[in-house]
Amino acid sequence: MSDVKNEWPLWEVFLRSKQGLEHKHCGSLHAADAQQALQMARDVYTRRMEGVSIWVVPSRAITASEPDDKAEFFEPAGDKIYRHPSFYDIPDEVGHM
Amino acid sequence: MGAAAQPAPVSAPLDYLLHLADNALVLGQRNAEWCGHGPVLEEDIAMANISLDMIGLARLLYQHAAALKGSGTTEDQLAYFRDAMEFRNYTLLELPHHGPLAGTASANRDYATTIARNFLYSTLMLLVWEALQESMDPQLAAIAAKSLKETRYHVRHSRDWLVRLGDGTAESHGRMQAAIDHLMPYTQEFWTASKAEAQAASCGTGVDVPSLRGDWDAMVDEAFAEASLQRPEAGGYVPRGKEGVHSEHLGYVLSEMQGLARQHPGATW
Numbered sequence: 001m002s003d004v005k006n007e008w009p010l011w012e013v014f015l016r017s018k019q020g021l022e023h024k025h026c027g028s029l030h031a032a033d034a035q036q037a038l039q040m041a042r043d044v045y046t047r048r049m050e051g052v053s054i055w056v057v058p059s060r061a062i063t064a065s066e067p068d069d070k071a072e073f074f075e076p077a078g079d080k081i082y083r084h085p086s087f088y089d090i091p092d093e094v095g096h097m
Numbered sequence: 098m099g100a101a102a103q104p105a106p107v108s109a110p111l112d113y114l115l116h117l118a119d120n121a122l123v124l125g126q127r128n129a130e131w132c133g134h135g136p137v138l139e140e141d142i143a144m145a146n147i148s149l150d151m152i153g154l155a156r157l158l159y160q161h162a163a164a165l166k167g168s169g170t171t172e173d174q175l176a177y178f179r180d181a182m183e184f185r186n187y188t189l190l191e192l193p194h195h196g197p198l199a200g201t202a203s204a205n206r207d208y209a210t211t212i213a214r215n216f217l218y219s220t221l222m223l224l225v226w227e228a229l230q231e232s233m234d235p236q237l238a239a240i241a242a243k244s245l246k247e248t249r250y251h252v253r254h255s256r257d258w259l260v261r262l263g264d265g266t267a268e269s270h271g272r273m274q275a276a277i278d279h280l281m282p283y284t285q286e287f288w289t290a291s292k293a294e295a296q297a298a299s300c301g302t303g304v305d306v307p308s309l310r311g312d313w314d315a316m317v318d319e320a321f322a323e324a325s326l327q328r329p330e331a332g333g334y335v336p337r338g339k340e341g342v343h344s345e346h347l348g349y350v351l352s353e354m355q356g357l358a359r360q361h362p363g364a365t366w
Contacts, residue, residue, distance in 0.1 A: 029139050039254065043143035
């Protein structure tokens with residue numbers, strides 16, 4: 001028997017839709033363990049056939065960037081237009097890229 | 098299924114369809130009492146989903162029964178305009194969500210009782226729907242195939258909680274054991290075939306439920322062992338809800354469920 005806790009840990013839920021190639025974050029929920037989190041994610045987030053595959057990840061396992069780091073993390077990319085491959089002539093045969 | 102080689106399709110007896118439909122409707126209505134009152138948000142949604150599965154299943158069965166009954170009978174008439182003694186559900190399914198001596202207020206609802214009942218019933222229905230996929234009544238066979246998937250989930254959900262609570266804290270174990278002790282005697286009703294069940298089994302449209310007992314016992318015992326729960330001795334009064342002899346509780350369930358339809362017949366919104 002385990003200790004009695006008042007709150008279950010938080011889990012982040014990722015769903016892959018029928019057509020989708022990747023799992024996308026769709027929300028979070030509380031559950032006692034990973035299996036229960038999966039089941040609850042099924043009940044909370046796939047009621048309208050939103051997904052065919054579910055991942056759950058303990059929220060505490062996620063390391064997030066700090067909002068305060070925005071200036072040094074993201075803004076330097078703003079004027080590096082040469083990083084977008086938009087200067088090439090694409091042959092018609094290649095089609096949409 | 099090769100249609101040419103099959104004998105002409107038949108319909109299951111009306112009372113048999115009503116037994117299956119009433120089971121689903123009454124338990125669906127009972128479980129829906131948790132909507133907005135669940136122990137946690139996630140579980141509230143899960144239980145509402147299960148309720149809706151059961152009510153959706155009841156609709157399919159009532160539609161089938163209504164067509165069989167004819168004379169313009171509708172699913173709503175069967176669900177809302179029959180009285181308690183005409184209902185054919187197991188007594189187990191109409192009991193409130195608490196033990197025998199608790200009060201009647203919603204505050205007395207006990208989730209262990211809800212889970213124990215869903216487990217005992219869904220485990221049976223897993224076997225019933227599996228067998229009914231082979232029913233000579235093609236519509237019932239199709240309903241069985243659809244319900245089987247939902248029922249697998251209901252078993253998974255309730256079994257999971259049964260083990261968690263049974264094998265949890267002293268408090269949760271005690272409450273789950275009490276719920277099992279309270280509800281187990283009502284499962285005896287499963288194993289005595291009613292007239293409608295016997296009739297359905299003999300014409301190949303229904304399943305001989307008593308023959309499923311060994312499989313049900315094995316699944317229940319396995320879950321109890323995993324949950325550190327003691328299986329109580331069987332015995333005592335055998336309920337007969339499926340023959341229309343109900344407990345005092347069904348009337349309250351029906352008055353709440355049927356009140357609106359009876360006060361405003363034909364109302365739409």
